[in-house]
Amino acid sequence: xxxxxxxxxxxxxxxxxxxxxxxxxxxxxxxxxxxxxxxxxxxxxxxxxxxxxxxxxxxxxxxxxxxxxxxxxxxxxxxxxxxxxxxxxxxxxxxxxxxxxxxxxxxxxxxxxxxxxxxxxxxxxxxxxxxxxxxxxxxxxxxxxxxxxxxxxxxxxxxxxxxxxxxxxxxxxxxxxxxxxxxxxxxxxxxxxxxxxxxxxxxxxxxxxxxxxxxxxx
Numbered sequence: 001x002x003x004x005x006x007x008x009x010x011x012x013x014x015x016x017x018x019x020x021x022x023x024x025x026x027x028x029x030x031x032x033x034x035x036x037x038x039x040x041x042x043x044x045x046x047x048x049x050x051x052x053x054x055x056x057x058x059x060x061x062x063x064x065x066x067x068x069x070x071x072x073x074x075x076x077x078x079x080x081x082x083x084x085x086x087x088x089x090x091x092x093x094x095x096x097x098x099x100x101x102x103x104x105x106x107x108x109x110x111x112x113x114x115x116x117x118x119x120x121x122x123x124x125x126x127x128x129x130x131x132x133x134x135x136x137x138x139x140x141x142x143x144x145x146x147x148x149x150x151x152x153x154x155x156x157x158x159x160x161x162x163x164x165x166x167x168x169x170x171x172x173x174x175x176x177x178x179x180x181x182x183x184x185x186x187x188x189x190x191x192x193x194x195x196x197x198x199x200x201x202x203x204x205x206x207x208x209x210x211x212x213x214x215x216x217x218x
Contacts, residue, residue: 008081009072012088013065016114019053020061023112030054030112035096038107048096049089054112064114071118071125078128079187084121087182091120094178095171102170116171120179122148123201127183127190130197145197150204177205 023030035051055061076084095116103109125132126145133142143151180201184190191198 020055036110052092091175091178092117095175098174099170116175119175123179124183
């Protein structure tokens with residue numbers, strides 16, 4: 001199991017590194033495979049997935065892959081390779097679809113990054129291991145996983161409002177929702193074993209979905 005785990009995790013990291021490097025060196029390649037609302041709506045659905053292997057720069061790539069490695073290792077060890085891959089790519093899809101819906105009237109809106117997939121893995125990890133403590137940059141004290149999850153949603157909303165760079169901020173939120181939902185669907189026992197933490201995470205998600213249109217105009 002450990003050998004399969006390492007192979008699957010490292011393969012995803014290597015794929016992200018190679019495709020992103022190609023995008024750094026070749027703008028036409030980046031432009032062809034990045035997520036962009038107009039082309040996706042016209043039929044170029046492959047961008048929904050290919051954009052998840054492209055990044056803005058090395059820092060963006062390294063940060064996403066570091067988070068994926070840290071949290072993905074835990075999820076792989078608990079759920080196994082196949083289930084974790086379903087969560088990863090399902091979250092990538094959810095992040096892109098949420099982005100498409102949120103920016104549906106912005107044909108030139110574009111984004112790249114594995115943020116949706118990684119967000120889903122982070123949420124899966126929090127659901128499976130709610131007692132996990134996380135350390136953030138410049139904060140010397142551990143943060144409970146469920147508080148990190150709520151804070152991550154708030155950060156994603158901020159990024160969506162500011163639309164900084166080509167980073168897929170909306171994908172953060174969509175991926176988190178996707179990772180949460182897929183993990184619960186595949187492991188419904190979590191509703192019983194981690195009920196309080198499931199509620200702590202699902203309430204802000206539901207509120208964001210219900211009031212998303214109002215948040216857009218704040």
